[in-house]
Amino acid sequence: MRTVTVVGASLAGLYAARALRSQGFEGRLVIVGDEHHRPYDRPPLSKDFLKGETGQDHLALADAEEIAELDAEWVLGTRATGLADEGRSVLLAGGRSLDTDGAVIATGATPRRLPGPELSGVHTLRTLDDAQALRADLAGGPVRVVVIGGGFIGAEVASSCAALGHDVTIVEAAPLPLLPQLGEEMAEICATLHGDHGVTLATGTGVATLRGGPAGRVTGVELADGRLLPADTVVVGIGVRPNTDWLADSGLALADGVVTDAGCVTALPHVVAVGDVARVDGSRTEHWTSATEQAAVAAHNLLAGATLKAHRPVPYFWSDQYGVRIQFAGRRLPTDTVRILEGSPDDRTFLAAYERAGRTTAVLALNRPRPFMKQRRELMRATQPVAS
Known part of the structure; x- marks a missing residue:
């Protein structure tokens, strides 16, 4: 295997590149990313970065020395548009293609959005650019923030906004935030954290529509139960969908992610998938730890040309709130x-x-x-x- 292309330049992609080098791959290593930024840490985006307590320079996942040691070709600000020739060619926006002997799919996921008109003041939070836009929107002084979705991202954004002095309401369709993950008893205890810090919870109802003013900026959130919540800023945190559209004609099995065996290997032994985009052995896990652990297993199996190791972890996640x-x-x-x-x-x-x-x-x-x-x-x- 002379060339390996990693498609996705975030956490999972970086860890896969590290694993390939540490496991002895000395060939050409290409890392493709649709963002212009080199790999950075996403968890601080909803916490310290949003609150202005840390800057962009502290988010980097690899310093200049490690970047040099990886000896990789970085193709940033470029979107992958397809995987052709049974995984031997990565197609890029603009008509370019990369010939490769092996591929690591690490394209992550994209936030789900609410249907309706595009309004300014409505944000999702996934990328550094998203976080910068939201931080700028909150910088003008106390505003009314409505967070749609009480999962990890929503709860962390609400916590940060409350710490900045904003008036915050969380809208959660389930009876309690984190109910599927924690169960009723523990979810109820964790939900009290919001009330402890002056954040209002509106649970058991969805969003009917977003209201906008004549200038095209959001002014409120209309709930399915008829209530109208005034809003100056809205953050939509209703989950993500895996970035697999570019693989529609690849021949790979796609079902809420790229389908792999327990070793992160697809039906093509020279193509593996890791991170939020990967459905490993029937399960897709959107957590930091899973992405880093999968990378080492996937790299080993890719270089071996067969599934010799499996990734069967004990699921683990963490969240910092208030x-x-x-x-x-x-x-x-x-x-x-x-x-x-x-x-x-x-x-x-x-x-x-x-x-x-x-x-x-x-x-x-x-x-x-x-x-x-x-x-x-x-x-x-x-x-x-x-x-x-």
Whole structure:
């Protein structure tokens, strides 16, 4: 394999490039990205960067020395438009193509948008450019912010906006934010963080439409239950869809992502997929840790030309809201029971275990990072296959 092309220049793509080099690939390495920026860290965009506590120069995932050591050709500000010749050619916007022996698909995901007219003051938050636009919109002083969607991005944006002194309302279609991830009991506890910091929750209802003024700027959010929320700025955080449109004619299996086996390998052994765009062994996971762990497995299998390693992690995510770090690991079912191991929900600091038939299936912590990581390691050990 003389040339490998990584399509996607964000977290998963960078980690795949690192893994290829560390595992001995010495050939031509090309990294294609539709943004003009080199890989940067996205989690701070909704937190410290949005609040103005950190700048763009602190977001870089690789410094100049590492960029040089990767010895890669960077094709930035260029969108991939197709994968042809059974994965041996990457087509680019403008008619250019790249011949390649192997490909890593790491094109991530795109925020879902609300239908309706384009209005200024309405934002999504995925890229650095998105964050810069939202930060500029909030810089003029206290405004009325409506966040649509109470998931991780929505909750973190609400937390940052509240810290900046804005009047914030979260609209969540489910009865509680994070209900599918945490279950009712724990989701209710986490939802109290919003009220603790003066953020209003409007749950159990969706959005009917956005209202705009004569200047084409958003003025309000009309809810499905008939309420009208005045708004100067709206942030839409209703999930993402994987960036697979460019692969429509590639011959790869696409189903809510690029379908791969447990080793991140597609039906073409010289094409692998990692990160938010990858549906690995029937599951697509939109979290930082998954992207970094998948990259090493995918690189190994790509260089081997076959699936020799599998990625079967214990799911893990974290979120920082209102000065509280929420951490979760494991696989819970709705029938699992929850037990507080230490701390108190009333103090907004505790460690809890989800249990099934006397066995811990998942753990949740608020501001208990050290005991949480111990419990997470135990979960990981319990799920490792026993050597024969």
